[in-house]
Amino acid sequence: MERSEQRAVVAEFLGTLLLVFFAVGSAVIGLKFMGALGVALAFGFTLLALAYAIGPISGCHVNPAVTLAMLAAGRIDVRRAVLYWVAQFAGAIAGAALLYWLVQSIPGLETSGAFGSNGYGSRSDVGLSGGGAFLAETVLTFLLAYVVLAVTSRVAVVGFDGLPIGLALGVIHIVGIPLTGTSVNPARSLGPALFAGGQALSQLWLFIVAPLVGGLLAALVIRLTHPANEPRVTADDA
Template sequence: MNDRAIAAEFTGTALLVFFGVAAAAVGGPLIGPVGIALVFGLVLLALAYAFGPVSGAHLNPAVTFGLLLARRIGPRTAVRYAVAQCAGGVVGAGVLYAIVHAIPGFTVHGAFGSNGWGARSAVGIDGVGAFLAEAVLTMLLVLVVLGVTRRSPAPGAAGAAIGLTLSALVLVGLPLTGCGVNPARSLGPALFAGGPALSQLWLFLVAPLVGGALAAGVDRLLHPVRRASAVPAPDTMAVGAA
């Protein structure tokens, strides 16, 4: 792991947040939920191939946390990746924030593609339901990452599988919570939206990490680590996730 990997995680997460949140906050009325889901999934797919060879393209602290608990990366790398991802999420949202101010009548306060529950959920889901939804959705995402990045005869398929999974999760999660499943993706928009988006942010930081931990536990049950091979794999093992 080197500075190029950290730069890749920062840049990749910034781009993922910029394009994904732009689709949700600006393009939503025009492209609808299917369009938003496709943007998130296709951008992640592209970033996985672009940055995967450099950093593994985690692009999500929950993915990094799951890989850490699965002993696929070390603690030092996990911390540096998470910091870079969160910083990238804030920068990506900040660039979008600067752009939307050129749109007449565009409202940022309390919205801006941020996540939420209660009155901020399309279906009015409560806090407990939102926490469960975010944890379960993230668990599936991290499980897919752990599965497809395991030594495979067709490693090139990993990016496609992860991107398609994210699109499916967005379709399910959008009406529930806005579909966070990524603390860095939730952090950036909430900081600029402020108000209720910021007060509810804690759930979208904690629940995805719980989901990542659950995924690591399931992965360990399905793929027990042998004593002879219980050494953490190279720090860059993974390809993406939102």
């Protein structure tokens, strides 16, 4: 493995760890203090900060669905995609473990069955069905992956690329928190579910499969709206 590839894999591990610890942590610890809007902003701002910190190193995917979209769009090869997936899932589990350790020090805070995990049916704030949850997660992930593909010319996040990505994730959470708790990220869903147990694990499959479908759809549509050989139009060209 080349040194640049090693740095990218480490960046994806660390970035996913931090996303889970801080953003999911805002839901686990701070939901009653900041509300759903505050949690949505925490996710958006965390991804925005990470985009600037590790975007030039790895592209700041920190999400297997985004990596799949990049792979399907021909932006990365299979080898790098697999390395990213391993790093992302490992980072999410490590971040959830650190968060769980922290939460154990907070008297009276219950973690079993919830712990920032995603859900549908009785685990949805609005009672969303499984089919509705699959549709919601697919469409929400499509938006995130589509924005990432649209604002990046290849893999790296440069300049102001991180701003629309962070804003998109914030909006996605504003819409998605009442529906499913918002996954749009299989790694983000896996980490907390392992510590929540129960229905969080039995429903986990949906929050792995639906985001991957959304990422694939984004990769297909981006070929229609942003052809690979067509230069991007800037404000100066308009």
